[in-house]
Amino acid sequence: MGKVRVFRCKVCRDPYIGEEPPSRCPFCGALGSYFVPAQEWNPSEYLFQISDVSRANLKAALELELNNxxxxxxxxxxxxxxxxxxxxxxxxxxxxxxxxxxDAILKFLGIEKPELTPVPCSNEFEKNTQEGWDREDRAIKAYAKFAIEASELQLRQFFKALVEIETDHLQLHSENMQKRP
Ligand SMILES: [Fe+2]
Ligand SMILES: [Fe+2]
Incomplete structure (x- = not known):
């Protein structure tokens, strides 16, 4: 057994213990390249002014994430x-x-988490997989636009990371639509 260390994910900010960073963050799904050793963590990177455009986009992203x-x-x-x-x-x-x-979006916005409003779904795996694909596709398009619109480097990186993660989900749904495991 190798020596374990503490890492932190730059996307969700959560800590992780392991010999190496995981291929995907177990919490937010970000690529392993977003992990840094916990000793190198700099909280001031997350303290910055958020423009009105980015604030509105973060709120729209929050709605999307809660709905999904x-x-x-x-x-x-x-x-x-x-x-x-x-x-x-x-x-x-x-x-x-x-x-x-x-939760990660709420950290930027500094607001309380709203109640989760129930969303209907199908009783069938295939239909929910199809709807999941549609939802991920919409999220990817929205976040790609938000990344371009963000004047803040941190938010550009954050939305770009979300695009990568939701693309993983889209691919998972695609595979399940072709062949049930
Ligand atoms: Fe993460
Ligand atoms: Fe998401």
């Missing part, structure tokens, strides 16, 4: 009712990641 969290929660529960262990695991993982994105 509620959708994946519904899909997770539907899979559980159906005794579909794979569907349960997949939608639960997606729900957790989208919830983490909402």
């Amino acid at each position: 969290t509620a959708f994946y929660l519904c899909a997770m529960n539907a899979a559980k009712r159906n005794g579909d262990e794979y569907g349960y695991a997949k939608f639960k993982a997606l729900k957790k990641v989208e919830n983490e994105h909402a």
Whole structure:
């Protein structure tokens, strides 16, 4: 066994213990390249003025993430009712990641987390996978635009990281649409 260290994810800011950074953040799904050794963490990087444009975009992103969290929660529960262990695991993982994105956005906005409004879903894995794909596609397009519009380097990087993560989710849905595992 190798020696473990503490790392921190620059996207969700959560700590991680391991020999090396993971390939994806277990909390927010960011690529391992966003991890830094915890000793090198500089909290002042997150203290900056947020422009009106970026504030509005962060609020829109928060809405998207909360809505997607509620959708994946519904899909997770539907899979559980159906005794579909794979569907349960997949939608639960997606729900957790989208919830983490909402939390990361709230850290920038410095506001309280709103109640989660329930979102309906299908009872079928295939239909929820299709809707998940549509939702990830919309999120990717929105975040790509927000990244371009952000005058703050940190927010450009943050939205770019979200695009990468939601692209992972899009690809996962695509694979599931072609062939049920
Ligand atoms: Fe993370
Ligand atoms: Fe997300």
